[in-house]
Amino acid sequence: MLSFTEENYLKAIYRLSEGGTKSVLTSEIAEMMSTKAASVTDMIKKLSLKNLIGYEKYYGVKITKQGKSEALMVIRKHRLWETFLVEKLQFTWDEVHDVAEQLEHIQSNLLIEKLDEFLGFPTADPHGHPIPDKNGKIQTVRQIPLADLVTSKKCVIRSVKDGSPSFLQYLSKIGVYIGAPVVILEKIEFDGSLEILIDGNKKVFISRDAAQNLLVTE
Amino acid sequence: MLSFTEENYLKAIYRLSEGGTKSVLTSEIAEMMSTKAASVTDMIKKLSLKNLIGYEKYYGVKITKQGKSEALMVIRKHRLWETFLVEKLQFTWDEVHDVAEQLEHIQSNLLIEKLDEFLGFPTADPHGHPIPDKNGKIQTVRQIPLADLVTSKKCVIRSVKDGSPSFLQYLSKIGVYIGAPVVILEKIEFDGSLEILIDGNKKVFISRDAAQNLLVTE
DNA sequence: ATATTTTTTTAGACTAGTCTAAACTTTTAT
DNA sequence: ATAAAAGTTTAGACTAGTCTAAAAAAATAT
The missing domain is CATH 2.30.30.90 (Ferrous iron transport protein A (FeoA))
Incomplete structure (x- = not known):
């Protein structure tokens, strides 16, 4: 079970690595997380011990298959919640991000599968970003x-x-x-x-x- | 802004004090929170400094008006989410508690007011417990x-x-x-x-x- | 090729929340 | 009324996550 913080780091690393393709620098992560490089180094060691990222001192990190899968689940939850907020609760698309940042960390598979069904298995969120399915598969369309x-x-x-x-x-x-x-x-x-x-x-x-x-x- | 943990203590104190009427012992709180008395003492000091409870060493705590209001908001959120899970996502009434324990800590007034409206301003949750309104008012019926x-x-x-x-x-x-x-x-x-x-x-x-x-x- | 700059890591400290063990108060029992 | 028991608080330590300052490594510039 990952902590709130670990999930956020993993999400940032996933984004910065452009889906797990590139390797990512400590300073980039610090920038995205609005924190200091020293803090990032500490967290990197933790995530590395859990085999969510590969880490070589001074040469940045690379997300692993397992890390990518965890990151995709957080993104899936974020985007499903954004969809819920707009479609069901009449939020406007500029109001949803901060609330979804919190909701994405709720731990319950049952919840997320039922939410997905309730929303009619949407494939994109209110900003047009694709929603990974329960296996982490993303429907990509060239845009x-x-x-x-x-x-x-x-x-x-x-x-x-x-x-x-x-x-x-x-x-x-x-x-x-x-x-x-x-x-x-x-x-x-x-x-x-x-x-x-x-x-x-x-x-x-x-x-x-x-x-x-x-x-x-x- | 209260932390997740502070909200949980306050909720426990509110329950144990039976709506703010009785004063509550350290050991009762420890029992309900599944923690040790020493930890409770520390947290009590914090909540007391924030004027959410009144505290006299060795004689337990009494929730303040402000503390009661905060506790009621957490309870409101918990019960609205339980209602959502059952009415909209087809959870059964025995499945909702643990998820609602997480959802109740999401911070967004807009969210909770919109959720309330989406649910049609329910007055009781799936277990029949009354849902405080946005001012913390509880509809009581003698049962x-x-x-x-x-x-x-x-x-x-x-x-x-x-x-x-x-x-x-x-x-x-x-x-x-x-x-x-x-x-x-x-x-x-x-x-x-x-x-x-x-x-x-x-x-x-x-x-x-x-x-x-x-x-x-x- | 070496010096300088930039980046990263380490070391040590801080907060929130938790714990155990010991000290202290209050309650209970005689 | 006093001793024992029960409950509470303090002291000190631990983890997660953060920070600053200093040390170490890598990249860059001459």
């Missing part, structure tokens, strides 16, 4: 940043890459939502901003940064 | 142990006093549920057991202990 799409090609908004509350509020305000059909009307060369058409009827300008953070499928 | 009812008087099962999973499973098995109409057919003098009629069609014998643990209204 590209809206910024990389060519002008006048039709696409659908699938997810937000980094969804800070203020960015999500901004998106709602301009009418962007997961599933929205979008076309790029014009790319402004000066600053890389885009003029886009949402839902076939709303024309807006969005910054290059915003367009990098919106992932779409053609 | 008596089934054991104290006279023979052949109609009554309705309202709650279980101490609901261990195995007792709850037993009740389900014999057809007792919250809201069930019951009459005592006969009181067996030998051991205080009762023959009762449930739902107008099921005759069963239940022990004196069981009849003490079932609360009813006439």
Whole structure:
């Protein structure tokens, strides 16, 4: 049984390693966890003893199969709870993160399987992020940043890459939502901003940064 | 902001003080929390500094108004979550306690108010225990142990006093549920057991202990 | 190739919560 | 009324997780 803290470290390592592919530095973990490198070193030793990560002094860590599986379960719980909060309790998509950060640590397999069923086995959370199934399998669909799409090609908004509350509020305000059909009307060369058409009827300008953070499928 | 542990102590003290009326001994708290008296003494000092309880060395503790209010909020959350688990996720009433013990510590007013609304502002949990409202107000209805009812008087099962999973499973098995109409057919003098009629069609014998643990209204 | 900078680890200390063992108070029994 | 028993508190130690400061290793720059 992992502690709250161990789960959070593992999740951070999983994210930083991009799904377990890259190895991760102490300083990166410290940054993501808002803590100091010395604390990270201590925790790394613990996780390493439990075979959740491989660790070589001074050369960072690599998540193991077992560690990856634990991380995926935490992510599964986080995303199922976010879905619950939005679909059932009418939270807005910018309000769910902090509560889900707490709910993801509740320990009960029965709970999470029943929640999954209650929600109709969703495959993506309110931000469009895929929900791992009970075996940790993630349904991956190739998505590209809206910024990389060519002008006048039709696409659908699938997810937000980094969804800070203020960015999500901004998106709602301009009418962007997961599933929205979008076309790029014009790319402004000066600053890389885009003029886009949402839902076939709303024309807006969005910054290059915003367009990098919106992932779409053609 | 109270810690997980502080909330649990406060809840125990609230229960043992019977809603803040009696004062509570260190050893009683230790017993209920499955810990040692020395640990209780330490925590008592902390809670006392935060004005959640009044404490006089060697003479036990008394919960304050503020402490009572905090305890009631934890109880409110616990019972709302139990209700959610049974009504929405199809848990049985004997499965909910341990999960609710975790969920009750999630910190978010928005969450609990939205959950309350989602559940239709229930006034009792699956065991018939009253759910404090957002101001900590409890709707009290006078209930008596089934054991104290006279023979052949109609009554309705309202709650279980101490609901261990195995007792709850037993009740389900014999057809007792919250809201069930019951009459005592006969009181067996030998051991205080009762023959009762449930739902107008099921005759069963239940022990004196069981009849003490079932609360009813006439 | 060596010196400097950056990063990581170690050492030692701190808080929250727990424990055991010993000291101290109160209660109970004679 | 006093001795024994029971219950409570203190003292000191332990674990989990955190921190700062110093030491050690690696990366970088000349």
